[in-house]
Amino acid sequence: MDSSASTNKALKKIRFSELEPSHSGDIISALDRSGFEICTPVQAGTIPLLCSHKDVTVEAVTGSGKTLAFVVPLVEILRRSTSYPPKPHQVMGVILSPTRELSTQIYKVAQPFVSTLKNVKSVLIVGGRDAKYDMKTIEEEGCNILIGTPGRLAVIMERMEFLDFRNLEILILDEADRLLDMGFGKQVNYILSRLPKQRRTGLFSATQTQAVQDLAKAGLRNPFQVKATAKSKSDSSQQPTDSKTPSGLHLEYMKREADEKSSQLVDLLIKNKKNKLIVYFMTCACVDYWGLVLSKIPTLKSISFIPIHGNMKQNAREKAIASFTEASSGVLLCTDVAARGLDIPGIDYIVQFDPPQDPDVFIHRVGRTARLGRKGRSIVFLTPKEKLYVGLMRVRGVPLQKGKCSENASNVIPIIRSAAMEDRAVLEKGLKAFVSFVRAYKEHHCEHIFKWKELEIGKLAMGYGLLKFPKMPEVKQDRLSCEGFTPVEGIDIDDIKFKDKVREKQRQQRIQARKEKQQEEKGKRNPKKAVVVASADSNNASRKRKLTGKQRQTIQTAEDEEELARDSRLLKQRRKGKITEDEFERRTGMI
Missing domain, CATH: 3.40.50.300 (P-loop containing nucleotide triphosphate hydrolases)
Known part of the structure; x- marks a missing residue:
């Protein structure tokens, strides 16, 4: 009935x-x-x-x-x-x-x-x-x-x-x-x-x-x-339709390249300093990274950033929600753990830096504002190749209007990169966030819109402010192009230290232990065999210099395929739980 x-x-x-x-x-x-x-x-x-x-x-x-x-x-x-x-x-x-x-x-x-x-x-x-x-x-x-x-x-x-x-x-x-x-x-x-x-x-x-x-x-x-349901107009030329979002909610989308999204986000936050916002990201690692990075941008110093995600302990999540609920302004950075049911008063703006994997979650995210007849705003960031998402949302009863991009938004990528060069914590969190996002993107429910093989990972890495491009088996397997990424020259990643002296001391101890282990393994080898190997390597290098370009390319391709096969084996081991995430990243050279 x-x-x-x-x-x-x-x-x-x-x-x-x-x-x-x-x-x-x-x-x-x-x-x-x-x-x-x-x-x-x-x-x-x-x-x-x-x-x-x-x-x-x-x-x-x-x-x-x-x-x-x-x-x-x-x-x-x-x-x-x-x-x-x-x-x-x-x-x-x-x-x-x-x-x-x-x-x-x-x-x-x-x-x-x-x-x-x-x-x-x-x-x-x-x-x-x-x-x-x-x-x-x-x-x-x-x-x-x-x-x-x-x-x-x-x-x-x-x-x-x-x-x-x-x-x-x-x-x-x-x-x-x-x-x-x-x-x-x-x-x-x-x-x-x-x-x-x-x-x-x-x-x-x-x-x-x-x-x-x-x-x-x-x-x-x-x-x-x-x-x-709520009555809504998608534009002035259309009749009101049943909407699955609150009637007082103004919904927008912003179309921007992946390397421009971070600058647009910072510009939006600056313009809403006195408001209460929720910013959604795809993964827990992304929340951790952007929570750290945004707090280091000078123009955002007066804003309080509160992270929350599913990997946090329950008491930490409760404290974060309580703190944000009591605040008159500030930004809650979160995953979909805060997409449903939470009734936090006074939310002015919902920002979806990353569209959700599941399109059904979209309406729950934006529903954190404009509750019980109040007014609210929402915006979702999309790249040009994701524009079909707008049509999908309209079919689902979520009418999105085109929002205005800020042409005067300052480029924050140099600031992010400087922060990474000053603190290894920023560097490592950025790499983990990027990798986690790429893997989550591959599992998107709307794969006909969010096409994995069309993901412009070069621009994405620039938007994350990475100093170098991480080695990822998934990227190698699908031969994705890194076009649009410019690595920082003249810097040795291994020389970047943690600002936290305790963490840096632990890192140096691990490096020293690794060196001692390598020396110990070398000492156990047969000295005569080592000489033979060194001689063979010298002869191989000499022969390699005399090879034609086509021959060198063939050898390089074979080496790449061997490395890819090794990374694929490690990836399978990680998925089966045979090795930890940290061990996987270390052995594939991602960090």
Whole structure:
């Protein structure tokens, strides 16, 4: 069944106190204290259905108020339950979400409403800490509402068999498409198998993929469909169309060569010093690198840069989010770990330095701004060869307008290169970021647009401010051209030191140990054999000088193929986990 919230203009004016079935006075008071009076379309379309014991599948633009759309009915359903108030280990409600950050946010939003229930305890269950900590908390304090990620919740359910799910009233799956995309399908199915079929289920998502539809068929009974979209005009000549992005969001794209993107980014940041921005990158290594580099550019000294990505420890991620949330201005540099669910107030601008691998993530990224009817801006950087992405987004309900490039943007590549020559940390992070981006680009979901063999890696390396071009097996195998890259002359990369004296001392110790090992190996060799080899090498060099150009080219090609085969073997070993990333980079001469 379909309840299309987007087509009913009256929904925008409905107050929570006017919804049917009516809410308890405690809930209305909690809503008033939190500043909520008027329902958003998705709230007005969803809350009455869940409170009437209907299953729902909800498709709504990000930032439309989905969290409140399931928190309020969950609390009301529990209040009206025949099992209320519950026993300490009697679980009556479960909320699943794909990330720790989103689960934490849902937990915080829910607390003012859960606190209106007597003897009801909600517990946050996420990874990043020992499961024994959660188990001890549940055992000692009890739990009636579980909010968390599927992986950790499945572990808790498996280990704590005394938890009673027989009277479970409601299950919520938030960001359901992401739950499945992140590989949580097995855990979700296990959790569903442990829960009673006589329950209410709400499935919330910004996009209804086939996997989500299949999950709805398996876990919901005759669900009502709620769809809340925004009306948007892609240009003045076209009729308004259903958009999957907030109506107050102005979407742009900037077309620039790969070696010009960094300068355009810096120019944009300078012009938005007093604003609050999120800048998205493709990989964790890219976030680390640009976080370091941007902080070293003199014109950006007054801006606070806060990095966050999936390889950071959980407490560091939480501190970064808290710091950025409290700030009145600044820049959050991140990967897609911050693309969904995070409701950080006051975001003015979303900048996508790298388009996401998965085009479905685009709308989640830009949805961090223009939330709940507010205004916001977004821009995505594209190279000329990626221009078809604009059409793809428009087909997907994301109308992109052409943004203006700054013709007066200062060239920051010399500044980045100077920073790399002064500190080896910049040099090494730049190489790792570049390599990680190239590998991620090769795995892009829209390979018909982001064509691997057309990637202009020379210009890309210049844009990253690299001093030299790294040796990459992937590049050699596909014979990609390095045209557009100019290495820095007159500098020995090995002579560049870490500014951090401790790291530099460790590096020198490794270099010395390597030299001693090489000398030790030479000493073990047969001296007579060494003389013969040296003589043979001398004769070979002499013969090589007498070879024709074609003969030398043949020999060089054979040597290149031998090196390529060796690098390919190392690449396979890295993928299988037989050698570490650092060992792979060292043995291929990348760093």
